[in-house]
Amino acid sequence: MAEPLLTIDRLVKRFGGLTATDHLSLEVMPGEVHAVIGPNGAGKTTLIAQIAGELRADAGEIRFAGEDITRLPAPARSHRGLARSFQVTSLFADMTVEDNVALAVQAHDGHSFRFLADARRDARLRDPARAVLARVGLAERGQVRAAALSHGEQRQLEIALALATRPRLLLLDEPMAGMGAEESARMIERLRGIKSQVTIVLVEHDMDAVFALADRITVLVYGRAIATGRPDEIRRNAQVREAYLGDEQAAS
Amino acid sequence: MKSLDARGWTALALILLLVAVPPLARTFDQNFYLLLFTRVVIMTTAAISLNLILGYGGMVSFGHAMYVGIGAYAVGISSFHGLNDGWAQMALAMAVAAVAALAIGAMSLRTKGVYFIMITLAFAQMIYFVAVGLSRYGGDDGLTVKRRSDFGLFGLKDPAVLYYVALAVMLAALWLSWRMVNSRFGLVLRGAKSNDRRMAAIGFATYRYRLAGFVVAGTMCAVAGVLLANFSDFVSPATMHWTRSGDLIVMVVLGGMGSLFGPLFGTVAFLLLEEVLSGITEAWQIIFGPLLLALVLYARGGIDGLLAKRTERGDG
Numbered sequence: 001m002a003e004p005l006l007t008i009d010r011l012v013k014r015f016g017g018l019t020a021t022d023h024l025s026l027e028v029m030p031g032e033v034h035a036v037i038g039p040n041g042a043g044k045t046t047l048i049a050q051i052a053g054e055l056r057a058d059a060g061e062i063r064f065a066g067e068d069i070t071r072l073p074a075p076a077r078s079h080r081g082l083a084r085s086f087q088v089t090s091l092f093a094d095m096t097v098e099d100n101v102a103l104a105v106q107a108h109d110g111h112s113f114r115f116l117a118d119a120r121r122d123a124r125l126r127d128p129a130r131a132v133l134a135r136v137g138l139a140e141r142g143q144v145r146a147a148a149l150s151h152g153e154q155r156q157l158e159i160a161l162a163l164a165t166r167p168r169l170l171l172l173d174e175p176m177a178g179m180g181a182e183e184s185a186r187m188i189e190r191l192r193g194i195k196s197q198v199t200i201v202l203v204e205h206d207m208d209a210v211f212a213l214a215d216r217i218t219v220l221v222y223g224r225a226i227a228t229g230r231p232d233e234i235r236r237n238a239q240v241r242e243a244y245l246g247d248e249q250a251a252s
Numbered sequence: 253m254k255s256l257d258a259r260g261w262t263a264l265a266l267i268l269l270l271v272a273v274p275p276l277a278r279t280f281d282q283n284f285y286l287l288l289f290t291r292v293v294i295m296t297t298a299a300i301s302l303n304l305i306l307g308y309g310g311m312v313s314f315g316h317a318m319y320v321g322i323g324a325y326a327v328g329i330s331s332f333h334g335l336n337d338g339w340a341q342m343a344l345a346m347a348v349a350a351v352a353a354l355a356i357g358a359m360s361l362r363t364k365g366v367y368f369i370m371i372t373l374a375f376a377q378m379i380y381f382v383a384v385g386l387s388r389y390g391g392d393d394g395l396t397v398k399r400r401s402d403f404g405l406f407g408l409k410d411p412a413v414l415y416y417v418a419l420a421v422m423l424a425a426l427w428l429s430w431r432m433v434n435s436r437f438g439l440v441l442r443g444a445k446s447n448d449r450r451m452a453a454i455g456f457a458t459y460r461y462r463l464a465g466f467v468v469a470g471t472m473c474a475v476a477g478v479l480l481a482n483f484s485d486f487v488s489p490a491t492m493h494w495t496r497s498g499d500l501i502v503m504v505v506l507g508g509m510g511s512l513f514g515p516l517f518g519t520v521a522f523l524l525l526e527e528v529l530s531g532i533t534e535a536w537q538i539i540f541g542p543l544l545l546a547l548v549l550y551a552r553g554g555i556d557g558l559l560a561k562r563t564e565r566g567d568g
Contacts, residue, residue, distance in 0.1 A: 052453060078455030086453075092446040103443050106436055107455035113464065114436040122436070165454050 003066065005030045005169055005199050006051070011060035013046055013223075020046040021057070022223035028169065033191075033200045035210045038220030039243070044203045045087055047220070048173045051201070052084040053077040065168065078107065083167035085158045087174040087203075091146040097157055098142035101129040104164035129164060136160045136190060152183040156190070169199045176206045188212050211235075219243070259559035263513040266520065270419055274412040283411070287483075290415045292523050293422045294479045299503040299515035300425045301472035306501065307510035308433050309465050310445030311361070314369045315376025316500050319470045321383060321492030322349045323477020328487035329389055331397050338401030338408070338478075345474040352379070353470030357463045376497060383489040394488020401482050408482045418479045422516075425472055430512055432468070441465050442510075506544060508556025517555040 006028040013021035020043040028034045036044050049055040051062060053074035062070045069077055092100050102125040106112060109124060119125060133139050136156045141149065146157060155175060162170055175191065176184045188209050194200070195213065204210050210217065211231050218228040221243045227234060234240055256264065270293060277286040298320055305311040326345035335341070360371040389395045400408040408414040432438045443451050444458035451458050481487045490496070499522070507518020525543070529536035551558045 054449070054452070073457070074452040075455050075457040078453065084453055086450075090447060090450045090453075092443055092450065094446055095442070099439065103439055103451075104454040106439065107451075112436040112440045112456075112461060115438075116431045116435055118431075118434050119436045119439050120434060125436075161450070161454060 002030060004028055004063075005065060006201070007061075007063040008047075008051070009061040009063070011047075011050060011062065012058045013043075013050060013055060014058050020223050021050065021060075023060070024220070024223060024225050026218055026225060026228070028199060028201055029216075030199055032215040033195050033202055033213050035202045035204060035214035035217045036220055037204065037207075037210055037217060041222075042220040043223040044220055045173055046223075048084060048171050048201070048203055051171055052082060075107075078165055078167075081166075081168035082171065083162035083165045083169070084171035085162045085173055085175060087177050089151075089154045089158055091154060091157055091161070093145070093147040095146060096143050097133065097138055097146055097149065098126070098129055100146050100157060101132050101160050101164045102126055104161045105129050105132075108165050132160050132164045135163065135194070137186075151178055152180075152187075155179060155183075155187065159190075159194075163194070163198075167198060169201065170194070171201045171203075173203050174205060175202070176204060176209055184209060257560070259511075259513060259556055262559055263516060266516060267423070274415055278412075286411055286415060288523070288527060290411070290418055290483050291480075292520055293415070293418045294476050294483060295500075295503065295523065296516050296519040297418070297422045297425045297479070298473050298476040299500055299507070299519045300422070300429050301469045301476070302500050303504045303507075303509065303511075303515045304429055304432065304441075304472070305462075305465050305469045306504055307508075307514065308438060308445065309441040309462055311462060311466065312369050312501070313372045313466070313469075313497075314494070314501065315356070315372040315374075315379075315497050316469075316473060317492045317494070317496035318376040318379050319349045319353070319473035320477040320480060320496065321379065321487075321489070322352060323474035323479075324481035324487040324491050325383065325389070325477075326474070327401060327478050327481035328395050328397055331399055331401075332389060332395060336399045336402045338403035341401050342475065342478055345478045346471045349474030349477075350467050350471045353467040354463070357466035357470075361459060361462050361466060373494060373497070376492060376494060380489055380492050380494070383492065390488065392489060394486055394490070397481055397485045397487060400485070401478065408479075414479070414482060418483070421475055421479065425475075426512070426516070428472070433512070437461065437464070445510075502544065506547060506554050508554030511553065511556040511560075514554055514556040517559075521555060 004027040008024060008026040011021050011024045038044055046055065050057050053072055057070060061068060064080060064082060105125045105128045133142055136159055138153060138156055138160060141153060149157060159175060176187055179187060184206055191213055202213060214231055216228060217231055217234045218225050219234060219240045226243060227237050227240050270289065273289045274286055277283060302316045305313055323345040326348060327341050330341050330344060356375045360368055363371055384392050406413055408417060440456060440458060440461045444462055448458055503518040503522045504515055506521055508514030525540055526536060529539050547554065553560060
């Protein structure tokens with residue numbers, strides 16, 4: 001069997017009395033879309049923040065591509081091939097869409113102690129940035145300020161910023177957050193196009209999206225992984241249905 | 253070439269006016285205006301340097317006048333010891349300012365927001381009291397610069413020469429800040445101001461870039477200090493009093509933070525208003541305060557923002 005790209009081993013994160021991540025173990029195989037689902041407060045976003053390096057774990061280990069990255073800060077992890085998107089849109093609101101993405105390209109094109117040359121005319125930054133924008137469907141919107149985009153477009157730019165760093169592992173934190181049914185469907189199509197090129201950890205509430213995209217699913221409840229398996233296995237899992245899926249399926 | 257908008261025209265007109273100040277002052281026998289505008293162009297250089305970190309980098313340094321003071325004292329002290337070579341004084345001023353900015357920035361940039369403001373203020377106050385304690389160099393009273401800097405090819409004795417040197421320095425600072433804020437380095441500074449969390453996520457450790465920006469700004473500001481000491485033939489701790497740092501912030505905010513010409517607009521407006529209003533009443537801030545308040549409340553981009561808004565309306 002192939003080596004996992006990401007291994008999370010008995011990870012623990014406590015906030016005061018609350019254990020947000022409780023001896024959580026998880027393996028992400030290269031090439032898969034690994035969805036992480038769970039009710040609100042299950043610790044999904046906390047998990048993403050720990051994988052991305054924004055939050056320091058209290059115990060346990062995170063290994064990425066064979067390297068222990070548990071103590072690395074976020075920028076260093078980005079340079080090893082990890083990228084994340086944010087549940088609450090987090091862009092450079094006052095910059096243009098193209099500037100946003102070009103900055104992410106620039107972060108991975110050597111140091112930035114270049115003081116005089118016009119970065120906006122730098123083909124090494126602008127060409128890849130435009131290519132990424134085309135991939136997420138924002139090719140026509142490059143010169144618009146990020147703050148002026150519609151919510152759906154901002155969600156696309158969220159993903160463009162992560163993609164522009166050419167990651168090996170993409171952490172998507174609720175990419176469909178706040179989207180209507182139609183926008184969600186389009187986003188699912190886009191992610192389908194991306195999934196052949198990059199390994200994805202997908203945190204999502206939209207079960208249609210999860211079952212449409214995921215190769216494997218891990219169910220989180222109170223910071224613990226109660227089950228991991230293929231979508232059909234998760235659907236059938238009695239424990240999962242009880243803890244989480246049951247009421248949603250009853251509703252649909 | 254792109255056509256100029258209202259702020260471009262205003263800036264161009266202002267710069268042309270600045271170029272014409274010495275002949276105009278001579279023609280109308282108004283030497284006073286030459287002196288006033290010398291102060292304007294020197295302080296504009298200082299404001300440009302502050303705008304780099306405050307406007308573009310979001311670093312609200314409340315101790316920026318300290319670098320003016322360092323530049324001024326570099327001239328005052330070296331002149332006191334008989335060294336009047338302008339280039340050497342300039343190099344000394346910039347080196348000391350760079351080292352000071354590196355040390356202060358290295359510590360203060362680990363904090364954010366109000367803490368950053370307080371720490372930069374605290375360091376500037378420390379240096380202020382160091383200057384007060386320099387009894388050999390006049391202490392609280394300061395010291396007179398008996399001879400102005402000599403740059404070999406030119407000296408700064410002639411007020412018109414000093415003026416044009418100061419103007420050239422100001423234009424160079426403007427050019428440098430224009431290049432820098434649009435460079436890779438500048439975009440990192442802007443990104444760190446806009447969303448530092450996202451910067452980390454896409455792979456930027458912004459600390460060293462912000463520190464570099466802090467050092468560049470301090471070094472640039474010291475040049476203004478060298479000119480100011482020559483202009484007033486006098487240096488004293490008052491140059492780096494914290495209220496002077498406040499004035500610099502007001503100049504930048506008034507003109508428009510994070511805009512290229514903002515510091516120019518702001519400094520011209522500030523010093524001219526000070527001049528005019530203090531002719532009306534000694535407590536000129538009573539009038540200036542509400543004006544500033546109105547501008548900050550109703551035009552958040554400062555004077556530059558007002559001009560830009562005009563352009564947007566005009567273009568339709």
